Amino acid sequence: MDNKKVKRSEDYSAWYNNLVKSADLAEHSAVKGCMVIKPYGYAIWEKMQAELDKRFKETGHQNAYFPLFIPKSFFSKEASHVDGFAKECAVVTHYRLKTAENGEIVVDETAKLEEELIVRPTSETIIWNTYRDWIKSHRDLPILVNQWANVVRWEMRTRLFLRTTEFLWQEGHTAHATSEEAIAETKQMLEVYADFAENILAVPVVKGIKTANERFAGAIETYCIEGLMQDGKALQMGTSHFLGQNFAKAFDVKYATKDNKQEYVWATSWGVSTRLMGALIMSHSDDEGLILPPNLAPIQVVIVPIISKKEEEKELVLNKAKEIQSALRKKGISVKLDDRDNTTPGYKFAEYELKGVPVRIAIGPRDVANESVEVARRDTKEKQVMSSIDIDHKIEHLLSQIQTNIYQKALDYRDQHINAVNTWDEFIDALENKTGFVSAHWDGTSETELKIKELTKATIRCVPLSNPQENGICVLTGAPSKERVLFAKAY
RNA sequence: CGGGGUGUAGCGUAGCCCGGUAUCGCGCCACAUUUGGGAUGUGGAGGUCGUAGGUUCGAAUCCUGCCACCCCGACCA
Numbered sequence: 001m002d003n004k005k006v007k008r009s010e011d012y013s014a015w016y017n018n019l020v021k022s023a024d025l026a027e028h029s030a031v032k033g034c035m036v037i038k039p040y041g042y043a044i045w046e047k048m049q050a051e052l053d054k055r056f057k058e059t060g061h062q063n064a065y066f067p068l069f070i071p072k073s074f075f076s077k078e079a080s081h082v083d084g085f086a087k088e089c090a091v092v093t094h095y096r097l098k099t100a101e102n103g104e105i106v107v108d109e110t111a112k113l114e115e116e117l118i119v120r121p122t123s124e125t126i127i128w129n130t131y132r133d134w135i136k137s138h139r140d141l142p143i144l145v146n147q148w149a150n151v152v153r154w155e156m157r158t159r160l161f162l163r164t165t166e167f168l169w170q171e172g173h174t175a176h177a178t179s180e181e182a183i184a185e186t187k188q189m190l191e192v193y194a195d196f197a198e199n200i201l202a203v204p205v206v207k208g209i210k211t212a213n214e215r216f217a218g219a220i221e222t223y224c225i226e227g228l229m230q231d232g233k234a235l236q237m238g239t240s241h242f243l244g245q246n247f248a249k250a251f252d253v254k255y256a257t258k259d260n261k262q263e264y265v266w267a268t269s270w271g272v273s274t275r276l277m278g279a280l281i282m283s284h285s286d287d288e289g290l291i292l293p294p295n296l297a298p299i300q301v302v303i304v305p306i307i308s309k310k311e312e313e314k315e316l317v318l319n320k321a322k323e324i325q326s327a328l329r330k331k332g333i334s335v336k337l338d339d340r341d342n343t344t345p346g347y348k349f350a351e352y353e354l355k356g357v358p359v360r361i362a363i364g365p366r367d368v369a370n371e372s373v374e375v376a377r378r379d380t381k382e383k384q385v386m387s388s389i390d391i392d393h394k395i396e397h398l399l400s401q402i403q404t405n406i407y408q409k410a411l412d413y414r415d416q417h418i419n420a421v422n423t424w425d426e427f428i429d430a431l432e433n434k435t436g437f438v439s440a441h442w443d444g445t446s447e448t449e450l451k452i453k454e455l456t457k458a459t460i461r462c463v464p465l466s467n468p469q470e471n472g473i474c475v476l477t478g479a480p481s482k483e484r485v486l487f488a489k490a491y
Numbered sequence: 492c493g494g495g496g497u498g499u500a501g502c503g504u505a506g507c508c509c510g511g512u513a514u515c516g517c518g519c520c521a522c523a524u525u526u527g528g529g530a531u532g533u534g535g536a537g538g539u540c541g542u543a544g545g546u547u548c549g550a551a552u553c554c555u556g557c558c559a560c561c562c563c564g565a566c567c568a
Contacts, residue, residue: 013562022502028560087566122568156492156566163567216568236568275568306527346528364527374527491568 007287012231019281020160023290023355026277033158033165040355041277043298045168048276049148051200051295052170055192061144061172066126068150069117074125078250081124084217088154090119119152124218124243124269127173128251135175135265137256142185143175161278162235162491169273175265177255179244182266183221186242189270190223193238201276202293202407203227203283204414205237206437206486208462213446216269220244226461226486228414229282232435234461234488237279240270278491283410284379290356291378293406294399301328301335301395302357304348306364316368320388324361324373327392333399353378358402359395363388379406420484427475431456431489438487441472443479452476458487 006015020026025041037045053063069092075082096111120126127145134140148170158164172189176182190207197205205225215222219241227237248254248264257263284291294300305321307314321337328335336357338348345362352360362374373391376383379402386394417436421427430438442448442460452475453459467483474481 011562017561030559032559084567151568153567155568157564167568169568239568271568273568304527308526309524341526344526344528344530346526346530348529350529362527366527 008230015287016278016282017160019285019289025281025290026160028160031165033155035160035164037168037274040298044280044292044296045274045277047296047298048196048200049170052192052196052272053146053148055196056146056170056172059144059188059192061146061174063147064145065147065149066123066130068120070120070123070126072116072118074129075118077125078218078246080246081218081250085121085153089121090152090154092117092119120149121151121153122269122271123147123149123151123171124173124247125251128247128253128267131173131175131265132251132253135253135255138177138258141175141177141255141265142181144172144185145174146170146172159278159491161274161281163275167274169271171269171271174268175248175253176268177257177263177266179266182244182268183242186221186223186240186268186270189268190225190238190240193225193240193270193272196272197225197227197237197276197279198407200293200295201280201283202295202403202410203237203279204407204411206462206464208464208467208486210239210462211446211449211460211485213449214459214462216241218243218246219269220246223465224462226488227279227283228417228436228488229279229491230285230413231282232417232489234437234486234490235275235279235282236461236490237276238270238272241268243267243269284406285356288350288381289354291406292356292358294358294403297356297358298334299336299352299355299357300333300399301359301361302348302352303335303337303361303363304345304352305337305339306345306362306367307339307341308365313365317363317365320368321363324363324388324391328395331392331396333392333395349376359398361391361395377402379409418486421475422472424475427487428456431458431487436488437461439484440475440487441481441483442485442487443474443477443481445477445479448474448476448479452487456487456489458489461486461488461490 006018008015024038026035026037029036093113093116094107094111095113096108097105098108100106131143134143150166150168152166154165155163174185176185194205194207197203205227207225210222210224216239221242223240224236225238227235229235245264245266247267253265254262255265281290303321303325305317307317318339325335325337349360356378358378360376367373371388372385373388374383374385377398418439419430419434419436420439421430427438427440438458449460463483463485469483472481473479
């Protein structure tokens, strides 16, 4: 266990890195920019996957799997798409190694690929090339497919979970007969993401639309959910793209309409990644460690028996602990009974706080005698001794309270950190001194957006959906504006 | 990729300037005593000092390349 304590308030970045490692979520690997996700971290990711996958299935999607490799030529078919990803692609050029005369293993230059293969940074191209063969008629539509996969983007600078060279994600790719249907799909998946973020991750998000600058390469419109981290920086947590007919045209995907006309198909794609792990960590955790929302915690309740040396007393305590464990399990709660006798209770308390376990139950000889337990909640650190009668109902209720409380706390923080400003001075002041989102009028041009980014490092995170329309003037240029947009410094 | 910094046992570190194969704490193993907020004692194991070269009788220490990580920029989910 890593005992180095770094406070959030002193060095947020070091605190984050330290927490990821000390809570056993992930570590750096021998490969540059790539991480090893450790079992505890992966367990959390699996819970995320399960919740998302359930929601995808409920909205009519099916999972499939497409190749890791994409022929280079596929990329050049959609112009803006290649522009967006060209600078960060890993390329496979050979398929064989050999032993050189000096005994070293080297690339066999005679085994050069005719056409290089790109390790997918995203799968639109290979998928749309495949869809061409799947789609002939309006009766083949819609196609509602999701894939769970790894992708590679050769980023300059990486951070555990937030930006790694290889990352895990899901990417949905759908094909529709009409523009309206595709747009409805795009919006539906945005809602799915928002629901997941708020109800499972307990992270409040702003739903919005990206500006042209921030739009996905190849999309007509990019919808997103944006979260606000505890250090006041924004994090893009998921995107849902309306791709129009761009990919259908690039890959010549047409279908026969009812009256036998050939039309191009309408497309969407949408994805969230292991970056959500970063969002989860940075939204809730504190100086003692991780704080996991119960809906996502691999271990929801840990029981720490206070074991004494006296055999019969120890047995009484353990039996009671097992009894409670089994009662909670019947409620579908995941419970760990930590009966290790080589560490003290205090050590275990600290360890499970570090790992973010929502509820801790301590049971000692005193409790057995009194039919009580000590229940501690991770989010507020409150402890109380309560009767062990009906404990399963009480804990079930408490878990749900904790879920709500964690969300509410994050929501309050977020809402307190949306600063509405009207002048450039206020804009600068908010960015420098208040942190968080800055809600301001903007003249709608990319030039202004880029200028602001250059001057302040803040970008437009999104134009919030259902944004109130109001007349105002752009904070930079003074040009008229119809609505506010959200600026922030972002990860 | 540019600027700055770091790399010594599982983790955190001392030693480096002024060359002589390494310090301390936590953790680990054994035993004993402990166990209601990170236990104590005794004994023990664990290091090609990031890596590859070079200088030297001798390199953790000096020089060079490379790798990784951290901070600041540019790029981005």
